[in-house]
Amino acid sequence: xxxxxxxxxxxxxxxxxxxxxxxxxxxxxxxxxxxxxxxxxxxxxxxxxxxxxxxxxxxxxxxxxxxxxxxxxxxxxxxxxxxxxxxxxxxxxxxxxxxxxxxxxxxxxxxxxxxxxxxxxxxxxxxxxxxxxxxxxxxxxxxxxxxxxxxxxxxxxxxxxxxxxxxxxxxxxxxxxxxxxxxxxxxxxxxxxxxxxxxxxxxxxxxxxxxxxxxxxxxxxxxxxxxxxxxxxxxxxxxxxxxxxxxxxxxxxxxxxxxxxxxxxxxxxxxxxxxxxxxxxxxxxxxxxxxxxxxxxxxxxxxxxxxxxxxxxxxxxxxxxxxxxxxxxxxxxxxxxxxxxxxxxxxxxxxxxxxxxxxxxxxxxxxxxxxxxxxxxxxxxxxxxxxxxxxxxxxxxxxxxxxxxxxxxxxxxxxxxxxxxxxxxxxxxxxxxxxxxxxxxxxxxxxxxxxxxxxxxxxxxxxxxxxxxx
Numbered sequence: 001x002x003x004x005x006x007x008x009x010x011x012x013x014x015x016x017x018x019x020x021x022x023x024x025x026x027x028x029x030x031x032x033x034x035x036x037x038x039x040x041x042x043x044x045x046x047x048x049x050x051x052x053x054x055x056x057x058x059x060x061x062x063x064x065x066x067x068x069x070x071x072x073x074x075x076x077x078x079x080x081x082x083x084x085x086x087x088x089x090x091x092x093x094x095x096x097x098x099x100x101x102x103x104x105x106x107x108x109x110x111x112x113x114x115x116x117x118x119x120x121x122x123x124x125x126x127x128x129x130x131x132x133x134x135x136x137x138x139x140x141x142x143x144x145x146x147x148x149x150x151x152x153x154x155x156x157x158x159x160x161x162x163x164x165x166x167x168x169x170x171x172x173x174x175x176x177x178x179x180x181x182x183x184x185x186x187x188x189x190x191x192x193x194x195x196x197x198x199x200x201x202x203x204x205x206x207x208x209x210x211x212x213x214x215x216x217x218x219x220x221x222x223x224x225x226x227x228x229x230x231x232x233x234x235x236x237x238x239x240x241x242x243x244x245x246x247x248x249x250x251x252x253x254x255x256x257x258x259x260x261x262x263x264x265x266x267x268x269x270x271x272x273x274x275x276x277x278x279x280x281x282x283x284x285x286x287x288x289x290x291x292x293x294x295x296x297x298x299x300x301x302x303x304x305x306x307x308x309x310x311x312x313x314x315x316x317x318x319x320x321x322x323x324x325x326x327x328x329x330x331x332x333x334x335x336x337x338x339x340x341x342x343x344x345x346x347x348x349x350x351x352x353x354x355x356x357x358x359x360x361x362x363x364x365x366x367x368x369x370x371x372x373x374x375x376x377x378x379x380x381x382x383x384x385x386x387x388x389x390x391x392x393x394x395x396x397x398x399x400x401x402x403x404x405x406x407x408x409x410x411x412x413x414x415x416x417x418x419x420x421x422x423x424x425x426x427x428x429x430x431x432x433x434x435x436x437x438x439x440x441x442x443x444x445x446x447x448x449x450x451x452x453x454x455x456x457x458x459x460x461x462x463x464x465x466x467x468x469x470x
Contacts, residue, residue, distance in 0.1 A: 200236030
């Protein structure tokens, strides 16, 4: 890892060069590609396949890309970035780069080298970090600070990432591994001077086999940071920060910034934030009562760095949210939402919030991430779907099967049985067309259909919208 001083990017020292991205067709990698293109770089990329909306965004920004791995097409770019499927050291284009001594950087290393600044705000935790990091960057832009920033989700209000000449940077600090060969958390590269910690609850059991191993990476992180804003309602956060001084946010007056008087409706969120003798009324168009906590965290951090409350409040009012974070895909007699909630715990929070707003049936289609399919995660599904009337598990994304039966990830039928232990209406439907038909037949006026997971559901969302709206 290079030193922080070596990695500072300014308009003067960023030459307009050529970057090739192996695995460009991800939300994060494509956003990085666009940020480099905006800075005047030549950008090319490759991936296994290309699908909207990522392919559309790449085309719109006139970025060259092609399917498959073709070393002869790579040429000799100044640097190569690897992301997703491109992180394998055996990838033909990665091998080509090594043979031709082309510098290779992971996604996290690229952020460190080109995005991270001397004043580095990093948002991390088990949940909430994408929404909060995007909101903070939006607030700072509205305040005229124009940070260098990047988040792992597509904002519906502003660009997903940008390399600026500001002294500030804002990035989402993901605890997942850097690459196939580097199992360390991505956030070790981001050198936070200001840290926002949302939550710490055991996740990614495929990478962190025990709760202790998961907590350890956060314990190591907070030791290096002086200014910490953290959610005081989360037990994991309290355990991590028990010997640290930090700025607290939460739901009670034990916190420095606390929220109250929440009204959650289909129009969004209205509530109050209090700090000392100050009282601020907040409106957000976002759904999800849990977003009150996210908004309060963003408010606390941006107020801490000196942004005026009236600017923060106006920006929150104008921030629509993140794609696939309770995103309204269709609004009508039956609403259809899409939400990145790939674990039982995250799905539970989403469903609890939706139940407050919708009185009709909630039909949940759920596909977990890799960690959510590990057998160590089974207990996390107890009563996780109690606020859904119908739970449907689709055919799950194919994973490499472990030789050891105990380590084999759960398949869809097994997951349905696990959820059925605490829910009386769970279906496993391994045919996408049949699933869409079932959802259509089971729904009626006033109901809500919500897709919960980390994948794109193979066009089922679009097909459901077409069936419901016809």
